[in-house]
Amino acid sequence: MAVYLLWFFIFPGLLFMAVAGAFLSWFDRKITARVQFRKGPPLLQPFYDFFKLLLVKETIMPKSGSGFVFLLAPLLAVFGATMAGLFILLPLFNIETGFRGDIIVIFYLLTLPSFSYIIGSLASGNPLAAVGASREMKLIISYELTFLLIMAAVIMKSGQKFDLDSIIAAQQSGTPFIGSISGVLLFIAGVFCIQAKLALVPFDMPEAEAELASGIYIEYSGPPYAMIKLAKYIMLFILPAFLVALLMNGMNPGINIVWLILKILGVVLLLTLIRNTNPRVKIKQAARFFLVWMNLLVVIAIVLIALGL
Amino acid sequence: MGFKDYCLRKSLWVFHFGGASCNNCDIEILDCLTPRYDLERFGILLVGSIRHADVLLVNGSINRRDKDRLLELYHQAPKPLLVVAIGACGCTGGIFAEGITFAGPVDKIIPVDAYIPGCPPKPEAIIAGIVKLAGKK
Numbered sequence: 001m002a003v004y005l006l007w008f009f010i011f012p013g014l015l016f017m018a019v020a021g022a023f024l025s026w027f028d029r030k031i032t033a034r035v036q037f038r039k040g041p042p043l044l045q046p047f048y049d050f051f052k053l054l055l056v057k058e059t060i061m062p063k064s065g066s067g068f069v070f071l072l073a074p075l076l077a078v079f080g081a082t083m084a085g086l087f088i089l090l091p092l093f094n095i096e097t098g099f100r101g102d103i104i105v106i107f108y109l110l111t112l113p114s115f116s117y118i119i120g121s122l123a124s125g126n127p128l129a130a131v132g133a134s135r136e137m138k139l140i141i142s143y144e145l146t147f148l149l150i151m152a153a154v155i156m157k158s159g160q161k162f163d164l165d166s167i168i169a170a171q172q173s174g175t176p177f178i179g180s181i182s183g184v185l186l187f188i189a190g191v192f193c194i195q196a197k198l199a200l201v202p203f204d205m206p207e208a209e210a211e212l213a214s215g216i217y218i219e220y221s222g223p224p225y226a227m228i229k230l231a232k233y234i235m236l237f238i239l240p241a242f243l244v245a246l247l248m249n250g251m252n253p254g255i256n257i258v259w260l261i262l263k264i265l266g267v268v269l270l271l272t273l274i275r276n277t278n279p280r281v282k283i284k285q286a287a288r289f290f291l292v293w294m295n296l297l298v299v300i301a302i303v304l305i306a307l308g309l
Numbered sequence: 310m311g312f313k314d315y316c317l318r319k320s321l322w323v324f325h326f327g328g329a330s331c332n333n334c335d336i337e338i339l340d341c342l343t344p345r346y347d348l349e350r351f352g353i354l355l356v357g358s359i360r361h362a363d364v365l366l367v368n369g370s371i372n373r374r375d376k377d378r379l380l381e382l383y384h385q386a387p388k389p390l391l392v393v394a395i396g397a398c399g400c401t402g403g404i405f406a407e408g409i410t411f412a413g414p415v416d417k418i419i420p421v422d423a424y425i426p427g428c429p430p431k432p433e434a435i436i437a438g439i440v441k442l443a444g445k446k
């Protein structure tokens with residue numbers, strides 16, 4: 001029991017993921033600044049932001065709407081992100097093997113933050129938040145099928161293994177999945193899915209700074225907003241880690257942890273560069289992009305896997 | 310200076326309220342975020358929602374209609390909130406001070422923490438003002 005609590009709260013749980021995610025968020029902002037020839041924020045900036053929101057600012061409750069649900073939603077988001085991260089990181093760090101079918105559980109837990117944002121923003125009773133929530137819903141409907149297909153393809157490629165640990169083991173005994181044509185296709189689709197899951201540009205219409213004034217988060221202030229930030233930091237860490245585990249070999253024991261860090265940084269770098277070089281698309285375009293093109297890509301990959309490529 | 314103050318100072322999120330401005334001040338404010346001046350290196354971000362703001366940046370002359378909006382924004386913001394009046398219009402009324410619709414200056418409506426005069430103030434002046442503001446508390 002005690003060891004479970006340790007896993008959940010310290011390593012590789014809440015604390016570790018929060019610190020790693022905050023670092024990645026700084027990395028993302030710094031790269032963004034460098035791309036725009038700026039200097040960028042200092043290393044501890046995400047911590048300042050988080051503690052300022054948590055300790056200094058007051059919480060304002062919306063006048064209309066449901067206060068309880070409004071406050072519960074950010075906690076739910078942090079919980080979902082942490083649980084998903086736990087199921088991803090335990091096999092990735094070779095601490096525990098997980099159970100048969102845990103990849104399906106991870107899939108559902110990863111959608112929990114998005115859903116709780118929707119619930120929270122609808123509970124706030126703000127019309128702009130409602131528009132943001134409806135966009136987030138449409139976005140989820142668009143990318144979720146692609147994400148599921150990617151996981152189906154990975155399961156197929158690993159020889160019907162339904163748990164993350166055996167998928168990593170299958171790659172470590174053979175070649176990493178990304179070393180084949182189908183793997184590259186899956187990686188491309190996976191990166192775009194992560195982009196949409198994190199609501200980064202070009203898929204940031206739920207929080208659209210310019211037209212919705214941060215949309216789904218518009219009513220949050222103080223500690224609840226700090227929780228949302230925390231959930232976002234964690235998601236920024238665990239989604240690239242998940243992709244690394246699914247397609248890029250996970251981590252071999254020993255010194256290879258450096259290699260793992262480089263792989264995760266590489267994926268985040270890719271996400272950042274995509275977000276800095278693209279405009280925001282309309283929700284219709286995003287839906288078409290995922291439902292037609294990305295699904296087509298993954299189906300091609302599945303056919304290639306069936307042919308053994 | 311405590312840990313809390315330090316965090317607040319290092320991460321000032323700015324909400325920009327443009328009153329009946331001639332639009333020059335707005336442009337100078339946006340200039341501060343460009344690569345040349347880059348306020349993000351002090352942790353300053355422009356946010357879209359007043360609920361996330363730590364600094365309320367007011368520029369332009371405040372006329373009677375703006376007054377209600379400004380008061381509403383001030384009450385909607387989570388405290389502690391710093392208010393900065395930018396430009397001659399924000400500080401005193403400037404060339405609009407004699408106008409019939411004029412209801413300002415800003416410090417008659419809400420308490421102001423820093424004044425940045427100029428018509429419009431240069432980005433350097435705005436940065437100097439913000440840095441002084443961060444050191445004030």
Ligand code: SF4
Nearest residue numbers: 331333396397398428
């Ligand atoms: S202070 Fe000068 S530049 Fe600024 S809004 Fe007023 S008139 Fe325009």
